[in-house]
Amino acid sequence: MTTSRRDFIKFVVAGSVIAGCPLDEALLAMPPATKTEMDGERFDLCHQVRDGHQFQRPGVSKRHDIIVVGGGVSGLTAAYLLQNHNFLLLEKETHWGGNAYLEQFQGQAFATGTAFDFKGSAGDELAREIGLTLLPINGADPTIVNGAWVEDTWRKGLNHLPYPASVRKSFMKFRTAIQAIDVRKRHDELDSEAFSKYTVAYAPEIQQWWDTYGPSNWGARTKDSSALVCIDALQGLSSDKADTRVTLPGGLGAITRQLAEILLPKHRDRMYDDATVIAVEPQKGEVHVTYSRKGQTETVAAKAVIMATPKFITKRIVGGLPAAQRAAMSKLRYAPYPVVNLIFDKPVYNEAYDTWVPGKSFTDMIVADWVVRNQPGYRQKHNILTCYTPLAETQRARLLTELGCRDLAATVLRDFQGLMPKFNVEPVEVHIYRRGHPMFVATPGTFTRTIPAARVPMERIFFANTDSQGPESLTAGAIIAARRGVEWFKKLLAR
């Protein structure tokens, strides 16, 4: 694509780098440019927290039974379960949902992050409880590589990969070896190993495929990934069991939207968005929470607090953390992870739900309305493709400038258009949703050692968020962690 053609496409940059909390302030210059919309920059306070700024702590103005910090799926679930208590939910952004957040283009939903869950999971169950039915995906993942579209990659697809026969054979031997591993028996041992130990003896194209799949799903390439997480994933991808994935248009952001729609009419006065928590201090018999909202700083008190924020933020605002627990929180790593949505006004690609593209600037692309495409009367107005574009931690600064985001989105578009001749179509809009630290990275030991040490409940402060669960960053994990936080609170009350 030439620069002049690119100039006619509207780029929309959204999302918060809050994420951004532990970023170098010197990187924050953001020159505005034309033809790009920007939205949602709320990291000033976070940076002050990072820099150890001593905020004024006003006296307690209000008391609640419990305060939930963070309005992602974990915090919203906690609030949903705490409706019979006098709760307060505080969220930094001006919208609810955190990483499980959907946006719309002319009424059509698309994901800015979380895509699907599994039938019977905690996410599927919660969805049903709040009146949503997640729909079956019923498909197998293809790969596009060297210009070839290979159906059902890890089953019949291995015979059709556009590589020399020796490489295809290596893929098959690798699959057989991985299938033979007893994950249950070797659970802890596998989590302490890097997956590269298992790929090194095989064709490098195998590692290239996992250097695509890993960053998309758990933020890490093969050499940094827990072998447990990868082996479990490949055993699922290559098993002969039916696909159990479920979702809705726009992904699991549909769940947080529904939670917010249920909670807000009844509890609006106890749900503050645009409210950044800057300190959580245990006191005798209660906890004090100081937050900033609309330029005002307030301190509120509660019998207990559920921290549904990611640990890189939690460790900076919770006082009195034991040193070992703070060290465990500091060990968790987070991947920068923008998502680029390509919006076409005609069908361009509808052949599979999730398609893998090794060796490109994005890892995979999802058809936004896949699960409703065959419903009677449904007509696709726009073909929206969600391109997952995880970055290496060293590339985080690319998201800080509007130019960096626009460039990234243009590269994704160019890579997409070059995948196959029929993809060389201009989109009507390109949206990039940037997030600086949205996904904790499933490195060796994160699941079995670091997370259990990081989530130990304090006397009155309990830790939710998906990074209290694992093995990888999952909506279901965020919900399980919220339920556990609520149980701890109920035990505290019963004491």
Ligand SMILES: Cc1cc2nc3c(=O)[nH]c(=O)nc-3n(C[C@H](O)[C@H](O)[C@H](O)COP(=O)(O)OP(=O)(O)OC[C@H]3O[C@@H](n4cnc5c(N)ncnc54)[C@H](O)[C@@H]3O)c2cc1C
């Ligand atoms: C690109 C991408 C794709 C994904 N795909 C999938 C998928 O297909 N399936 C799946 O199950 N999972 C997926 N995930 C993971 C899933 O999105 C997360 O596990 C889940 O959304 C985490 O929810 P959470 O509530 O634990 O955390 P978060 O979503 O991080 O929510 C934390 C909230 O706390 C708020 N906050 C932070 N600091 C403060 C503060 N100081 N004061 C007040 N509020 C604060 C944040 O703004 C945020 O809203 C994906 C993630 C990403 C990034």
